[in-house]
Amino acid sequence: MKYSSTRGKAEICDSAQAIIRGLAADGGLFVPEAFPQVSLQEIEALVPLSYEERAVRVLSLFLTDYSTEELEGCVSRAYGAGKFDAEKRAPVRSMGDLHVLELWHGPTSAFKDMALQLLPRLLSTALPKCGVKDQVLILVATSGDTGKAALEGFADAPQTKIMVFYPQDGVSRIQQLQMLTQQGGNVRVMAVKGNFDDAQSGVKAIFGDKDFAEELAGEGVRLSSANSINWGRLVPQIVYYFSAYADLLAEGTIKAGEEIDFTVPTGNFGDILAAYYAKRMGLPVHKLVCASNANNVLTEFLRTGVYDRKRDFFKTITPSMDILISSNLERLLYHVTESDEKVAGWMKELWEHGRYEVDKETLNTIQQLFWADWASDTETKAEIDKVYRQHNYVMDTHTAVAAKVAGKYGEAHPEDKCPMVVVSTASPYKFNGSVLEALGTETEGLDEFQLLDKLHEMSGQDIPQGLAKLRRAEVLHKGACEAGEMKDTVLEFASSK
Numbered sequence: 001m002k003y004s005s006t007r008g009k010a011e012i013c014d015s016a017q018a019i020i021r022g023l024a025a026d027g028g029l030f031v032p033e034a035f036p037q038v039s040l041q042e043i044e045a046l047v048p049l050s051y052e053e054r055a056v057r058v059l060s061l062f063l064t065d066y067s068t069e070e071l072e073g074c075v076s077r078a079y080g081a082g083k084f085d086a087e088k089r090a091p092v093r094s095m096g097d098l099h100v101l102e103l104w105h106g107p108t109s110a111f112k113d114m115a116l117q118l119l120p121r122l123l124s125t126a127l128p129k130c131g132v133k134d135q136v137l138i139l140v141a142t143s144g145d146t147g148k149a150a151l152e153g154f155a156d157a158p159q160t161k162i163m164v165f166y167p168q169d170g171v172s173r174i175q176q177l178q179m180l181t182q183q184g185g186n187v188r189v190m191a192v193k194g195n196f197d198d199a200q201s202g203v204k205a206i207f208g209d210k211d212f213a214e215e216l217a218g219e220g221v222r223l224s225s226a227n228s229i230n231w232g233r234l235v236p237q238i239v240y241y242f243s244a245y246a247d248l249l250a251e252g253t254i255k256a257g258e259e260i261d262f263t264v265p266t267g268n269f270g271d272i273l274a275a276y277y278a279k280r281m282g283l284p285v286h287k288l289v290c291a292s293n294a295n296n297v298l299t300e301f302l303r304t305g306v307y308d309r310k311r312d313f314f315k316t317i318t319p320s321m322d323i324l325i326s327s328n329l330e331r332l333l334y335h336v337t338e339s340d341e342k343v344a345g346w347m348k349e350l351w352e353h354g355r356y357e358v359d360k361e362t363l364n365t366i367q368q369l370f371w372a373d374w375a376s377d378t379e380t381k382a383e384i385d386k387v388y389r390q391h392n393y394v395m396d397t398h399t400a401v402a403a404k405v406a407g408k409y410g411e412a413h414p415e416d417k418c419p420m421v422v423v424s425t426a427s428p429y430k431f432n433g434s435v436l437e438a439l440g441t442e443t444e445g446l447d448e449f450q451l452l453d454k455l456h457e458m459s460g461q462d463i464p465q466g467l468a469k470l471r472r473a474e475v476l477h478k479g480a481c482e483a484g485e486m487k488d489t490v491l492e493f494a495s496s497k
């Protein structure tokens with residue numbers, strides 16, 4: 001399988017190269033040249049397999065330049081012994097008509113682990129394969145969960161360094177503590193005075209700066225990305241859509257070939273895009289419902305074809321979805337139009353004017369599969385409370401956005417009888433303040449750790465290890481910078497020992 005850029009056909013490469021580079025030289029994203037097809041028999045054959053075995057089957061279709069042994073090694077180090085607190089890694093929890101795909105059983109209690117446990121292994125396997133001797137410096141802009149998951153995945157990974165930028169007031173206290181206490185000889189964490197888009201734009205500008213790249217090359221360092229634009233981030237996410245389907249088959253909710261719907265709480269459009277890939281590969285998916293919060297730029301786009309980032313930015317109780325530029329949408333546009341020229345044009349308009357509009361045909365094609373809506377903070381909290389009362393199950397805020405929007409979809413489309421899977425992206429413990437408030441619990445005066453205990457009392461679910469141990473962990477990273485200073489901090493870290 002070969003990969004090319006969404007913005008031009010000049011660079012064709014293998015997956016190992018695409019993973020090392022992160023972003024194509026023309027600023028585009030790497031995309032596979034085709035969608036490998038998976039038959040119904042092959043999907044049914046996943047049923048008796050472990051998550052790791054399912055992962056190797058799906059990954060090997062895209063990562064054809066990796067040997068099976070290499071993939072097995074990467075996968076077992078990523079998802080194997082002791083890292084995940086669920087036997088099935090990504091279990092589907094069925095409660096009547098409600099099917100929840102839980103993607104937060106990894107070390108940082110959020111779905112980013114599904115990809116970020118695997119990406120560093122794919123990368124460190126790729127480096128010697130491609131004869132790269134340089135050190136790879138991973139730059140990450142995070143709205144919260146990516147940062148910690150990337151740090152956890154890359155800490156002490158050979159031949160790599162990782163630097164994470166997060167918006168100073170844009171992440172929860174628990175998320176901040178998770179990052180600031182990160183150990184490892186090759187890690188740095190930096191607060192940016194601004195919002196997530198400032199941090200992300202800063203990182204993108206650094207990636208696009210050729211002079212800076214040369215300066216770093218002089219230090220024997222090259223940049224790469226662990227953001228969801230890296231192909232090595234996206235491809236692991238395709239696995240759990242197949243895995244969920246296999247689990248629904250196993251529990252008898254569906255018969256082989258029956259279509260299902262997914263509702264995905266969406267920010268950067270990576271998670272839901274992976275579902276699109278699964279569909280294109282032959283997974284029986286009927287609708288993909290894109291759930292947003294008040295930063296509903298995607299709702300508008302999927303309804304009207306207008307992508308307009310020039311709008312107010314809201315801080316919500318779902319900070320991992322507080323995003324106005326959904327980078328991975330570019331890949332969808334490429335696959336739908338099969339035109340790097342069109343995509344390059346729209347991305348240029350977005351960069352220059354903050355807005356673009358796709359043609360009718362493109363919009364129609366997208367709308368055949370996608371549906372979109374959003375939920376306000378008030379609706380989200382009400383949903384958490386409702387689900388708790390109905391099923392004695394506590395959802396995190398992001399998951400509740402999806403559950404609420406799944407409900408809106410059901411009301412708008414009563415004729416659609418497909419089972420709906422709500423994708424659950426974080427443990428409720430990661431956003432315990434908002435969750436407890438939603439459940440009507442008094443939280444005034446309680447610190448983060450008392451909140452964990454309180455939620456434990458109510459839900460009866462174990463407190464994830466990674467969060468429990470933050471009580472005693474030492475803060476190791478204290479740096480903060482202006483958005484304009486990001487480049488200097490990168491250079492300083494790159495040249496440090």
Ligand SMILES: *Cc1c(COP(=O)(O)O)cnc(C)c1O
Nearest residue numbers: 145266267268269270271320425
């Ligand atoms: C990252 C994240 C999302 C959004 O996923 P995208 O792939 O960026 O669309 C949703 N929920 C949580 C908890 C996340 O961490």
